[in-house]
Amino acid sequence: MNQQIAPDDEDQDSLQAYFKPDVSPDDLEQVFRLKRAQPVLQAFTALFHGGADGVLVRLLVLRELMSDTQSSAFTRADINTRLGYLIPDSLETVLARLRSHGLLAWDPAQGVYRITPIARNVVAAIDGLLGMDKEEDDADMGYVLSQVAGSQAVGGVSIEQLHHLLGRLVELTEEFRDAIASGSEFRLRAAQEKWHAACDWVEKGSEIIHAITTDSRADAATHRAAQAIGRAQSALLNMQGMFSRALNQIERQRVHLGQSGLSTTDIKTWLMRHEDLASLASEAISLPVTPMFITPSEMIDVAETELFADKRNAVNSVLPAGENAAVTASEASTIPAELDAWLTRLSAFATDSSGSTKVHDTLLPANFAVASYRASLLPLLGDESESALQGGTATMARLPLEFVPKDGMVKLKDPHVAAMSIASLTPKKDIQSTTQPNTQPDIEHDR
Template structure:
């Protein structure tokens, strides 16, 4: 006990003064830059007591951090009493060594995580310690869930701050930064052209969209709050734009997967593709084990001299000449082997629908130049009649109309993008007397007469 108190006294004597701390901090910056002129440094220095609490908890090796958090959580979780005597602590943490427990208690007490009441000779957990543990427990609890998008904790912080009226611009900027990171990650996955990476990113995208739906209600509350300042409103609007970019990536995923589907290679008539083989290989951790017992006998190399090589070559040459002395003429004809059309059914659906839209877009085939002729049709008339799967597939291709990037490519989807049609969606729904589709978004396909006239010229 005396040694511990002596080491604590030496540590207190070794603590630098405020002037020495400022000098040490200034050493990390350019000589012509004053530390006090940086805004973020001012905010961090103002939060020095809280940051020192985290330093006291997480300084050192993982074992020491684990023991400090264990002691503090054991005391904070005991709600039967707000004060603990040393005997109570020894009983509650009897599984620890007395020396280690004494060191941890002194560290927590010296950093305002535990308060010592000298009159009653008891320890008390400070409010700052409870706030720190609450933040750590929230992060640990969300880390155990399957949140691949890693937006749950950030969104919960914004929601909690908004509920008590204390949301800050920094919290909104953290959420905005995560949305930007996800958007860049999904764009890289689409640009990679890897089917497995695309499907993994698409699943992660669906999880991120679930969080976006929950966050939209919070953003509406922030933007409608009259107490929020201009910076908070700008950050909330930036988050809304980032969410819109994230939601609009569904068409990019569908387009990339459709492109991979068209380029997929099938092995004969077996129905297996290169994707199936790659998926099967990925399920095996040790690919070398697949070669076991695959070869019955090892390869036996044969070595011959140059003289023997010449003799063999001469024999083969003379045999070939002797075979060419027979009767000349063309070989007898043979029937060509029967093949089966491997064109995917969905490709045929795309070709049929493309021909249908082309008839509408072609002024020579559609009487749109006459007076009173329709220049616009409801979108469900172009999608139906069809099954739910075919109608959904057609609807997913509508955003390609007028896409300049897609129109510069080749293929059926590029022809679709070059059609002089304009797709105009709305937020309302229209009910349909269809057996498979009960309702559909109200939208229209309009004919661009100028583009169509240029195409005819």
């Protein structure tokens, strides 16, 4: 059985070994860009290849040499004096590695070391990342946004940098939506604090995005990326209402302990502050628990007593006299049947293509009680909150009808209803652009 083994970094002979046989890496755009940046990648390899301690020492040496702004050249004696706290052999190994990878340049004519421009760029990028205060950047957007701002200032913002910022905004939006969907109050509040930090960065980034979109020198891809970032920022800012609704829902469901003013949230917060919850039980019981033991003989005596007691009670007990069960006649409510009939009638009006229908023609004929019940349901037509529910009233809210009331009353020749508000029911396809808000029509009893 043949088993394919992934190529090892040390034994890698060519880049093609990582790709499928029918795929050429030179045909990929990203491979071309990475190959073009090979000197920079080699500089990072020289710094970060190996153990963490070795990486720390290499960065220490470079940063220490770059901190001297008085001279651009260093003799070996100067380096030994500045880095006298390092072992000479270890210092020599670090200098040789930096020199062999082009981070330090040796000038044999003058016998001095010089820091190369690529080394300054690499260390400056690392210092920019290390300089971001984690406590002030909970949203982890500061470094990416600073790169976009710096590139925009010098007129060289790239589409990749904009994509990095867009990707971070999308990640934050999904993270906040997951926190809202979780229903956890603690996760919601932590996400809300992070959202506030992200909004601060969004305000700072809006000016940069505006400058990019108004820059006539930017290409179409850059404009599209900037516009996508603007939409992602809007979606992020619009989550404030979602946080408020979720927290209000949790507030309504919070359980309070009697009249103490404490809630389950307060107790959970107090418990979370203790690293060792088991320690709370220390000295909680003043006396140790003493187990009680019973011999088998005592257990038999108790069981025998209980058994005979049950038999005596069974013999002496008398069943109670029987009684006739009370017969009650239950009348089913007529409201569901009346609602079903009303929905059937309204559905017929919704499919009528002749136009609007007067309300009194839809409510009547019926007695005053039924007509009033039907009229009370008319404001539910088109109600979005009601249509999202289940049941008869929700079905009525989803009907394609519009209730349009008007001022005034119309007198009717009906034995039960003397007058009714002027209103009409109109199918949705025939609704005009101007409508009035739904109100229940007034019905006057024919006395």
